[in-house]
Amino acid sequence: MPLTSFSEHNKAAGGDIWFALVRTTNIVRTIVAIPEGFGFEEQTEANDTVSKPELDPERDALGVARYEFWEAFLKNLKLDDPEQLRPKPARQGYISVMMPAPSGSSWLTVYRDMLKNEVGLFLSSTRGTVGERASQSIVENWDEVHNELGGNVRLSTDPYGRPRIVESSQLGLLTNDVVRQIAFEWLAQRLNRFVNVLRPRIRSFVADEGAPGTIS
Numbered sequence: 001m002p003l004t005s006f007s008e009h010n011k012a013a014g015g016d017i018w019f020a021l022v023r024t025t026n027i028v029r030t031i032v033a034i035p036e037g038f039g040f041e042e043q044t045e046a047n048d049t050v051s052k053p054e055l056d057p058e059r060d061a062l063g064v065a066r067y068e069f070w071e072a073f074l075k076n077l078k079l080d081d082p083e084q085l086r087p088k089p090a091r092q093g094y095i096s097v098m099m100p101a102p103s104g105s106s107w108l109t110v111y112r113d114m115l116k117n118e119v120g121l122f123l124s125s126t127r128g129t130v131g132e133r134a135s136q137s138i139v140e141n142w143d144e145v146h147n148e149l150g151g152n153v154r155l156s157t158d159p160y161g162r163p164r165i166v167e168s169s170q171l172g173l174l175t176n177d178v179v180r181q182i183a184f185e186w187l188a189q190r191l192n193r194f195v196n197v198l199r200p201r202i203r204s205f206v207a208d209e210g211a212p213g214t215i216s
Contacts, residue, residue: 063091069112069180070095076184077191084195096124097191100203105131108194110187112174119183120168121191123198127160134205138198139163148197151190165198 070089079086087095093113099106105126112119123138125131138145139155145165146153153167169186172179 066093067091069174072180073184073187076181077188079192079195081195081199084199097195099123099131099134099199101125101129101131101134101206103129105129106134106202107131108191108198110191112183114174116170117172117174118168118170119174119187120166121187121194122156122164122166123194124158124164127162130206130209131202132162133209134202135162135165137205138165138201145197145201149193151193167194 067089070087074087074089077086085098087097087110089095094109094111097108097110098104099108103126106129107124108121109124110119110121123135125135142155149165149167151167152169153165156164156166158164167190169183171183171186174180174183
């Protein structure tokens, strides 16, 4: 008879040997850490039979326009630092330029605001990380950093109440080809300057703190 039946029979008969079989199941979970300011999109198989809502044509057109804007901008971008990773075009209103801090905890956010016809950039970091502490150390030496960055750079406050190093410019209608090219050139020049000034400071701070997993 099956072992389970034997066990129950032997127990009922007052036997000394009885047992129960227990089935165990291993559950494997995958935890994905996403840097602050980034989103997560679930990928599905090509033969997924679950129906999906159709993409809003206006939203899709906006995504295409954003991608083309950043693609054109990156053609104008020249960086002095050969070790700086170049960003990729995105279907969003901003792109990210990673700084040398562990786990992607520090980066430059380069953005455009079509409602304000504004382009700009600012230093970003993940809360509670070495990237945030590096940003704070830079702010503490603001007079020196301000002089090195030049331009119209300023300190503002981010949504979490932290000081933020930011610069922006409103040059006119970004839908105008001439104005857009001027915006590309200004943004490329200022991004190169931000990288030259801020990247070495962040790298030095991370090295002094001895944090593992540093991006070169």
